[in-house]
Amino acid sequence: MKRWNGWGDESKSMELPASAKSFLQNELGNGKPPTDVSLQEAINNVPESRLPKHHLIQTEPMERLRHAVGQSLGDWIAIRSGTIPVYPDGVAFPLNEEEVRELLQFAQKIKANIIPYGGGTSVVGHLSALPGDKPTITVDVSRMNKLLDLDEEGGLAQFQAGIRGPDLEAALQAKGFTLGHFPQSFEYSTLGGWIVTRSAGQQSLKYGRIEQLFVGGEIETPTGSLKISNLPASGAGPNLREFVLGSEGRLGIVTKATVKISSLPEKEQFYSAFFPTPEQGMAAIRQIAQDGIPLSMMRLSLPEETISQLTMAGESKILSLLDKWLKINGVNEQKCMLLYGVTGSKKSVRSSLNQAQNVIKKHKGVLVGTKPGHQWVKNRFRSPYLRESLWQQGYAVDTLETATTWKDVPRMVAAIESSLKEGLQDIDEKVFAYTHLSHIYPHGSSIYTTYLFRMGDDPAETKRRWEKLKQAASEAIVKNRGTISHQHGVGIDHKPYLENEKTKLGMQMIRSLCDTLDPENTMNNEKLI
Amino acid sequence: MKRWNGWGDESKSMELPASAKSFLQNELGNGKPPTDVSLQEAINNVPESRLPKHHLIQTEPMERLRHAVGQSLGDWIAIRSGTIPVYPDGVAFPLNEEEVRELLQFAQKIKANIIPYGGGTSVVGHLSALPGDKPTITVDVSRMNKLLDLDEEGGLAQFQAGIRGPDLEAALQAKGFTLGHFPQSFEYSTLGGWIVTRSAGQQSLKYGRIEQLFVGGEIETPTGSLKISNLPASGAGPNLREFVLGSEGRLGIVTKATVKISSLPEKEQFYSAFFPTPEQGMAAIRQIAQDGIPLSMMRLSLPEETISQLTMAGESKILSLLDKWLKINGVNEQKCMLLYGVTGSKKSVRSSLNQAQNVIKKHKGVLVGTKPGHQWVKNRFRSPYLRESLWQQGYAVDTLETATTWKDVPRMVAAIESSLKEGLQDIDEKVFAYTHLSHIYPHGSSIYTTYLFRMGDDPAETKRRWEKLKQAASEAIVKNRGTISHQHGVGIDHKPYLENEKTKLGMQMIRSLCDTLDPENTMNNEKLI
The missing domain is CATH 3.30.465.10 (Uridine Diphospho-n-acetylenolpyruvylglucosamine Reductase; domain 3)
Incomplete structure (x- = not known):
């Protein structure tokens, strides 16, 4: 069963190794775990539905609670502290397009908002019902799955x-x-x-x-x-x-x-390498992308992420051996870990691997085989589970992402990280932030930053900290000519920053498409634009 | 100097080999060369400009004639017979965006249409001024070239x-x-x-x-x-x-x-192969695309194009040797020529070539080396010159193109070709049509058909033949779920068929973008939508 107030299946969790706990204590100070509301308390908070009866719409509090938020850090704070501001008035699970049409017509008739709901994984506020007189129908399409x-x-x-x-x-x-x-x-x-x-x-x-x-x-x-x-x-x-x-x-x-x-590919394998500096790592992945060497994946962790990933992995003996080996090869404190994948026919995989490793070596990268790559594959969908373990320790974690052209990548990374690290100086709280580049294009890269901070004494304070950090980082992104989102979307959280990217005229163009198909603003009102 | 009434530089031409002439006489009957108007006659046809004076706009007849049409077959018939229906009232050559802005403001002020003009190579009527009271300013951007x-x-x-x-x-x-x-x-x-x-x-x-x-x-x-x-x-x-x-x-x-x-690539090479049947050729190029084998180009000529290309090449001795060699290898009348290119580093080129040739051989393709590929590279931009030589012999040539998913490719090729071949049956005229697939995607292909027919006794009759064929082929494309254009655009010529592809709602969306940026319909009015 999916957690009602967090990520993933209730039976799955990802333990924080002891090394990670002490690492965070050193970096941020001791965390103080918050007290979450119980499911029953949460259900009791759901108000009466304002919707007239409809055979496709359920109005039970449990479904409306389950569909009230997504997975942004703000969503977590709201659902766990029992402070969700607005709930959908009903949830529908259509089976086909006829039922979707019926729901859309019903919503227009009674002047309701529709919130489309897929997997509920939005991290930018797509799923939140909004205050106002219009009732909200959340349309969960999960039964349309054939x-x-x-x-x-x-x-x-x-x-x-x-x-x-x-x-x-x-x-x-x-x-x-x-x-x-x-x-x-x-x-x-x-x-x-x-x-x-x-x-x-x-x-x-x-x-x-x-x-x-x-x-x-x-x-x-x-x-x-x-x-x-x-x-x-x-x-x-x-x-x-x-x-x-x-x-x-x-x-x-x-x-x-x-x-x-x-x-399905004949062969798929993930490898890793370490570079002495971020500059060398970036030069290598840029060249691989620009040369069109057909890899299936590259992820370059910058120094702080490299260290935190290795620490989180927790296998201290192996890591100390790795460190010695890297030092012998000239890779020290500024080391950057590259994970890279090859996928395809046996022949093409061999050729791609060979071409990529030549570039890596040219930029002084040290090849270290497949172990970190295997580890990554094993955990590739598990990092969201980490938020639960951190939460129990009193730490909040969030991620944010952008993309920009190569020229602007180093400045952007520095700007985002410093906006976060200095973001809570006013209350003397530290923020730990680290970054990787994981979607690599010939003419630029995505930038993906994770940041952790101590939760406040109450949910309102935690929320204030989060909003402050999110705003500071978003402003740094906009200022340095990045997109406000490489892969998460706009929703409500990024909406204030979109016009900067699209310009006023561009916003008018997007608006004109919405007005053409949805003249009465029935569809996911106030999201995106 | 660019030809005022045709394609390309006046000093360049592409002679029709004798073998091609007799081939066409056999297929279509003797051509009767038309009488074209002289430059002076054409200039005399240009009416007075309706534009008020503007320092950026030229109104001399010669410039207006030169910018009056593009390169569609209809455009050729009109300019060569002196029957261009409407001329632009003036031509401007802005140097920068400030001058473009000034022209746009002027056009709005005097309620004129603007036709943007790049290289004048449109084959779908983008450049034609339209009848009506609004004067037309053609904005030639060729001086903005830095x-x-x-x-x-x-x-x-x-x-x-x-x-x-x-x-x-x-x-x-x-x-x-x-x-x-x-x-x-x-x-x-x-x-x-x-x-x-x-x-x-x-x-x-x-x-x-x-x-x-x-x-x-x-x-x-x-x-x-x-x-x-x-x-x-x-x-x-x-x-x-x-x-x-x-x-x-x-x-x-x-x-x-x-x-x-x-x-710039370290290495670039073009090769060719022949398949016994179109089915085998298509299976091979489909697999190469779906496997992601990094070639830089593939062009599969179907049987009639293969034969006509070889005949046009005119080297009969070599061709007869080639034919013998292919027959020994099981490639006969249904033969399809594949040209394919590899571009990249020496290593990647070797690997790609090897992978591609394995697929070609698997589908019974016979590798024949680089000669036809070299020939193609040499002439890659010269085929438009052929229309001039054919025109002199009394034959009209035109091309059309679409793209569709693999499932529909064979039916689409047959439908287009038969619509053309049978298109002039009512007047007992033959049409010669042949096809290649030249932009190959994992999930479909472009289809590019060339067709030739005898010109009529007068320009009006030639135009009637062209319009009839164009309409028949466009209807075949629409009926078989192809795009009305893979690479030429919509302009005026394909406009009647666009709604079928985009749907009514889709057209409204496109229209809303135009209305947002160009509420008074100043920009290239009536083109596209």
Whole structure:
């Protein structure tokens, strides 16, 4: 069963090793675990629904609580402290596009808001009901989870868009195929959610972002059904797919999606290397991307993340041996760990690996084999579970991300990290922040920063700390010409920063699309734009 | 000097070999060369300009004639027979975005239409002035042709968007880089033109379509300047670049564009192979694309194109030897020629070639070395010159293109070809049509058909034949779920077929973007939408 007030399945957890605890105590001071409300208390907080009865809509407090928030740190603070400001008035679980249409018509008739809900994994406030007189219907598409069509020869599969990562991959892998889209939220997030938030999977280097995988589909909008035909490419005017990608539920609900699929690879392997400095690491991954060497994944941890990852791993004997070996090879305090993956036929894997390792060695990287890579694969979807363990120790953890051109990457990393590290100086609290580059493009990179801080004495203080840090980092991103989101979307949390990126005229263009399909603002009101 | 009434430089031509002439006489009957109007007659046809004086606008008949049409077959018939229906009232050659802004403001003030003009290579009617009371100002951006910024490390270059293919490549290649965008119109077409028509270059398999190369830029619109920032990727809402790509001058004029560049390859080579049947050829190129084998180009000529290409080449002795060799290897009448290119480092080229050739052999393809590939490279931008030679013999030639998913490719090829071949049966005229697949995607392919027919006794009859064939083929494309254009755009000629592809709701979305940036319909009115 999925945790009602946190990430993941109740039966799964990720223990914090003792080394990590003492590391955090050293860095941040002792944490003070907060007192969370019980499920019963949380249910008691849910007010009466304002919705008239409808055969597709449930109004029980439990469902409305379960659908009230996503997975942002602010969401956690709200649900765990019993301070969710607004709850959806009802939740519907449509089975098909006819039921979605019925719900949209009902919402328009009674002047309600619709919040589309996929896996509930949003970290930017997509799922929050808003204050005001309009009631909110959350439309959970998780029952729309069927494989509808598989064109093996043509490399295409059509799914109902509410299907989750594991179910989608199981359906494809049973037939020898994969979508290859593995965001960290993979366990819960849905195909439709990936599309409307422009999701990027961990192996986007090989398979592409969802933008490159989404071929066509159907979207139910307040104005009617929008059908996007499956075309491999087109020069006929603007591409409608691109209007839906990143639309964050503002235009309608994606009901069906056709995606590009790949044959399951003959071979897949993950390796690691250490560079003496961030500059050398960045030069290597930039060259690999610009040369088009076909790797499936690269993740370069900058020095503080490298150290914290190694410390978290907890195997101190092996680590001390590794450190000695690296020192002999000229890799010291500024070391940066690169994880990289190769995926494909045996022949292509050998060739790619060879080309990549030549570049790594050219930039003084030290190859250390497959162990850290194996470790990463094993835990690739487990880091969200860490927040639970940290919470129990009184520490809050959050992540944020951007992307920018190569020229601006070093300055951006420095600006984000210092905005966080200095963000709570006024109350004499430390913040620990570290960064990796994990989606590498020929002309730039994503930047993914994790930050930890001590929770406050009460939830309001914890929230204040979080908002302060989030604002400081978002301002640093905007100031240094990065996107306000590389893969998480805009929602409510990033909305104040979007105009800076899109310009006023660009915002008007996006607004005009919303007004065309959703003239009465029924769809995910106030999110994105 | 560029031909005033045809393609390319006056000093260049491409002779029709004797074998080709007799081939066409056999297929279509004797051609009757038309009588074209002289330059002086054409100039005398240009009416008075309706524009008030403006320091940036020229109104001389010669410039207006030169900018009156593009390169569609309809355009050729009109300019050569002296039957251009409407001329632009003036032509401007702005040097920078300030002058573009001034022109846009002037046009709005006097209620004129603006037609943006890049290299004048449109084949779908983008450049035609329209009847009505509003005067037309054609804005030729060819003087906006500077390299503005080169970020060698970051792999980005910013240009003024009026720069033509050869100038752009010269600027980059002098520094060791390439854009790698080589459409057949390369000699004249411009960066801005590529962007607003979603152009695909011959090596899109390696470098991507212009969609993958265009990173950011500036567009002058009637509502103001739209600035699109350079980001390697973003998950923050719809992507503004995608609103401009394919906008066909309806939103404004692209003045600056930043593009992704690549290092000049260490090695580039083109090879060829012959398959016994189209089915085997298609299976091979599909597998190469789906396996992600990094070739830079594939072009599979179907049987009639294979034969006509070999016949046009004219080297009968070599061809008869080739034929014998192919027969020994089981390749007969249904033979399909594949040209394929490898581009990259010496190592990667060797590995790619090896992988591709294994797939070719698996599908019974016979490798025949580099000669046809060399021939193709030599002539890659010269086929447009062939129309001139054919015209002199009384034959009209045109091309059309679409793309669709693999499942629909064979039916689509058959439908297009038969619509053309049977298109003039009512007047007992034959049409010769042949096809290649040249942009190969994992989930589908472009389809590029060339067709030839005898010109009529007068220009009106030639035009009638062309319109009939164009309509028949366009209907076949629409009926078989292809895009109305893979790389040429929509303009006026494909406009009637666009709604079928985009749907009514999709058209409303595109229209809303136009209304937002160009509320008074100043920009390239009636084109695209």
